[in-house]
Amino acid sequence: MRGLSVLSDSVAWVSGNNGYVGKTLDGGKTWEWMQPKGYEKLDFRDIEAFDKLKAIIVNAGSPAYILTTNDGGKNWSQVYKNTDSAIFLDGMAFWNNQEGIIFGDPIHNKMQLLKTSDGGLSWQDISSKLKQELKVGEAGFAASGTTIRTAPEGKVWVASGGSTSNIYYSSNYGNKWKVYPCPIIQGESSTGPFSIAFYDAKNGIVVGGNYLKDKESTNNVLVTKNGGKTWEKPLKPVLGYRSAVEYFSDKICFATGSSGTDYSLDGGNTWSNISTQNFNALQKAKKGNLVLLTGNKGNIYQLIW
Numbered sequence: 001m002r003g004l005s006v007l008s009d010s011v012a013w014v015s016g017n018n019g020y021v022g023k024t025l026d027g028g029k030t031w032e033w034m035q036p037k038g039y040e041k042l043d044f045r046d047i048e049a050f051d052k053l054k055a056i057i058v059n060a061g062s063p064a065y066i067l068t069t070n071d072g073g074k075n076w077s078q079v080y081k082n083t084d085s086a087i088f089l090d091g092m093a094f095w096n097n098q099e100g101i102i103f104g105d106p107i108h109n110k111m112q113l114l115k116t117s118d119g120g121l122s123w124q125d126i127s128s129k130l131k132q133e134l135k136v137g138e139a140g141f142a143a144s145g146t147t148i149r150t151a152p153e154g155k156v157w158v159a160s161g162g163s164t165s166n167i168y169y170s171s172n173y174g175n176k177w178k179v180y181p182c183p184i185i186q187g188e189s190s191t192g193p194f195s196i197a198f199y200d201a202k203n204g205i206v207v208g209g210n211y212l213k214d215k216e217s218t219n220n221v222l223v224t225k226n227g228g229k230t231w232e233k234p235l236k237p238v239l240g241y242r243s244a245v246e247y248f249s250d251k252i253c254f255a256t257g258s259s260g261t262d263y264s265l266d267g268g269n270t271w272s273n274i275s276t277q278n279f280n281a282l283q284k285a286k287k288g289n290l291v292l293l294t295g296n297k298g299n300i301y302q303l304i305w
Contacts (some may be wrong), residue, residue: 001295003016003046004144007051009289014294015057018035019035019041021035021036027302028302034074036076046089062088064087068120087104088104090104090105090141091147093148097119102123103158105140106138111158113125129170130168136163141161146196151200151201153171155170157169157198161194162189165183165193167180169228180229184231185210194242205253206222206231208243211241211243214257217237217239220240221271234269239271240260243257243280252265255282256282257279258279260274260276261279280296281293281294
């Protein structure tokens, strides 16, 4: 399970491999599981839910699909398909109930960008809006769907990794972009940023590392105070590779990954480890305090904080 969308203290959705999607209406105590018919072999790496009835899922790999449901998962509609052998969608984020954006690995050195203005019913290719070509070996990571983040008034950040790491930023819904270097560990296909989070337009955190050496803590977390233009190392890093990071408040932050979970009480400057359990994603309810973590073998945990 890598896709996670926590809406409230009662409603949350998850998605994962073998075509599975799960939904809870009681804060995670019980789950309804479903496999969209005809898509049972897909790995749904990201999910965006809007309420207990509407959700959008995106798979990794080729062909690439985007599916939507408006009846709680009983029926799913295919709203996008791409059969290019190089297509690989990494993550999805929404500004509001109607406008959203998806990014994927480069094709012919161009980052793939899709945008919706009708709540996910249709998607337009806006890849040409990003003028800068990605370098050979530069791509995204679909570890938790959180290497792309949106903020009000059209702000969006996308983190790339691999051979080189950059932060791609747009302030106008993806129409024009700026590129900032991200000095996190990089240079290999297994290294780079695996999750970013922004508390506001200026304060953000990036986490990652080398997923093949997930207990190493070499340059795997950075903080920014100017919207991603420049990044600094914290005083005390997270303990190992991390694939998800979230702000709970301006000071309280959590990060998780295959080698454990850490928290910060000072906005990401110092981190303390609280668990060595294997997780992929972590998210706090958009409206509420419920915090869920998803892991391998279908495990879902609640974090009490």
